[in-house]
Amino acid sequence: MKIRLGNWPTLFFVVFAFGVAMGIWLAASSAVRATGTASPDFNTVAPILQKNCLACHASATKMGGFIVESYDSLMKGGKDGAAIVPGKSDASRLVEMLEGKIQPRMPFNADPLPASDIAAIKAWIDAGAKGPSAGEASTPLKPLAIPDIKPQVQVASPVAALKFSPDGKILAVGGYKEVRLMDPATGKVLATLGGHADYVRSIAFSPDGKELAAAGGPPQRGGEIKVWDVETHQILRTMQGHTDCIYSVAWSPDGKLLASGSYDKLIKLWEAATGKELRTLKDHIDAVFAVAFSPDGKWLASGSQDRSVKIWDVASGQRLYTLSEPLDGINTIVFSPSGKQIAAAGYDKTIYIWNLGEKSGSLQQSLIADEDSILSLAWSPDGKVLVSSSADNSIRFRDAATLNPLSVLENQPDWVEALAISPDGKRLAAGRFNGTLSLYDMGTSKQVLGPTLAFEPYKPAAPSASQVAAEAAHSAERAQAGEVHQ
Numbered sequence: 001m002k003i004r005l006g007n008w009p010t011l012f013f014v015v016f017a018f019g020v021a022m023g024i025w026l027a028a029s030s031a032v033r034a035t036g037t038a039s040p041d042f043n044t045v046a047p048i049l050q051k052n053c054l055a056c057h058a059s060a061t062k063m064g065g066f067i068v069e070s071y072d073s074l075m076k077g078g079k080d081g082a083a084i085v086p087g088k089s090d091a092s093r094l095v096e097m098l099e100g101k102i103q104p105r106m107p108f109n110a111d112p113l114p115a116s117d118i119a120a121i122k123a124w125i126d127a128g129a130k131g132p133s134a135g136e137a138s139t140p141l142k143p144l145a146i147p148d149i150k151p152q153v154q155v156a157s158p159v160a161a162l163k164f165s166p167d168g169k170i171l172a173v174g175g176y177k178e179v180r181l182m183d184p185a186t187g188k189v190l191a192t193l194g195g196h197a198d199y200v201r202s203i204a205f206s207p208d209g210k211e212l213a214a215a216g217g218p219p220q221r222g223g224e225i226k227v228w229d230v231e232t233h234q235i236l237r238t239m240q241g242h243t244d245c246i247y248s249v250a251w252s253p254d255g256k257l258l259a260s261g262s263y264d265k266l267i268k269l270w271e272a273a274t275g276k277e278l279r280t281l282k283d284h285i286d287a288v289f290a291v292a293f294s295p296d297g298k299w300l301a302s303g304s305q306d307r308s309v310k311i312w313d314v315a316s317g318q319r320l321y322t323l324s325e326p327l328d329g330i331n332t333i334v335f336s337p338s339g340k341q342i343a344a345a346g347y348d349k350t351i352y353i354w355n356l357g358e359k360s361g362s363l364q365q366s367l368i369a370d371e372d373s374i375l376s377l378a379w380s381p382d383g384k385v386l387v388s389s390s391a392d393n394s395i396r397f398r399d400a401a402t403l404n405p406l407s408v409l410e411n412q413p414d415w416v417e418a419l420a421i422s423p424d425g426k427r428l429a430a431g432r433f434n435g436t437l438s439l440y441d442m443g444t445s446k447q448v449l450g451p452t453l454a455f456e457p458y459k460p461a462a463p464s465a466s467q468v469a470a471e472a473a474h475s476a477e478r479a480q481a482g483e484v485h486q
């Protein structure tokens with residue numbers, strides 16, 4: 001269970017979200033202690049939940065759909081509904097799970113709680129499962145102090161972005177604060193482009209292959225695009241402008257423009273040669289996760305959490321039309337090589353393909369294609385094959401004309417967040433949440449390289465308090481938007 005890639009609170013942030021939650025608990029419990037109460041209240045059970053449950057039941061982890069971060073979320077219950085029946089501990093699923101009467105026993109995969117802890121939880125429920133104190137629960141509590149929980153383990157950055165250079169000789173891999181340039185034939189690392197503010201969530205090569213744009217930025221603070229010289233590995237420009245991180249960057253086919261789509265709901269167009277911001281395209285009412293130029297460069301397409309794909313006129317910056325069939329947020333969009341169609345997919349597990357006209361688009365087909373959210377799409381250069389990766393841990397190859405399955409790679413060791421097809425159409429690169437990378441033959445779908453770890457594991461530095469709060473708020477927001485999957 002983990003979080004969709006767009007978000008990537010890796011182990012690192014999960015640990016720190018945990019820290020924030022602990023801060024909230026500390027604040028809550030001291031407030032309650034000061035007022036003092038007679039019958040057992042939330043304060044008596046909070047430390048038990050904090051110690052034994054929060055790691056898997058925070059808003060960033062949310063196992064079983066159950067969050068114990070606040071009294072309200074605790075009482076709300078999980079995917080199976082309320083887990084606590086006030087006044088009736090024996091009828092409370094939470095207690096039955098602690099006692100092993102309902103499987104799986106909680107805490108999951110660990111020793112049962114000591115009898116005294118279970119007794120304290122039962123006593124609190126039997127006394128009415130009271131909240132902290134009147135009004136407290138609805139006050140948004142801010143962490144007073146961030147406990148010093150530095151992860152001692154090293155973590156591997158997820159592979160967040162993949163792109164082949166136009167000549168196919170370089171595979172650029174984006175991850176935590178860096179881009180690796182690799183030889184796709186051997187897996188050899190050619191260069192590391194470091195110094196990014198946060199995850200590199202998207203990569204675009206200039207059409208001549210000489211420059212590379214890598215985009216990301218720290219959540220809730222700003223978007224960042226760094227443009228690199230591919231041969232000398234020198235940084236040429238850094239562009240800032242969004243108020244939140246960038247999820248997608250695209251380079252126009254004539255080489256003149258860069259487009260960026262951000263969590264701040266905006267799309268920006270930039271002059272590639274100077275880094276100057278040219279235009280802001282506003283119309284999405286939620287995060288923009290994907291942008292793509294049509295092969296002729298006339299249109300820009302954008303896919304958003306707001307369940308729509310929009311087609312824009314690049315020259316005027318005007319929105320031409322909106323494709324609004326999707327039932328949930330869009331993660332990924334890709335133009336057909338002919339430019340006549342666009343495919344999009346996301347949280348509703350469905351691949352949509354529209355025929356694009358000057359004034360409107362028509363849905364050509366849609367198919368519930370995977371068993372869980374679709375994370376990434378790639379269209380083969382000959383237009384014949386559409387590849388999807390899903391949170392069901394699969395990679396599926398489909399006939400692009402019919403969406404009939406051609407082959408499937410099941411049981412991927414983790415979510416494949418990034419897909420890229422080589423310009424000659426022979427190789428598929430797949431990058432995973434667990435930091436590994438594989439190359440597959442597009443014809444036989446056999447693995448020809450990997451899995452190999454794309455980045456060296458690193459020991460994350462403790463982020464600042466404001467970073468922790470920002471990331472936790474992001475996770476919570478996105479969890480609410482239904483983007484956290486188990």
Ligand code: HEC
Pocket residue numbers: 048049052053054055056057063064065066077078079080081083093094097104106107108109113
């Ligand atoms: C190591 C991770 C982990 C820990 C620690 C853990 N849980 Fe869970 N919990 C899970 C998972 C996974 C599920 C989903 C199980 C399933 O649906 O098969 C779950 C489900 C639940 C559910 C059911 C939610 C629903 O609506 O289906 C409850 C209640 C629950 N846990 C309570 C607790 C309590 C209380 C603690 C602490 C004493 C705890 N858990 C500790 C992983 C954990």
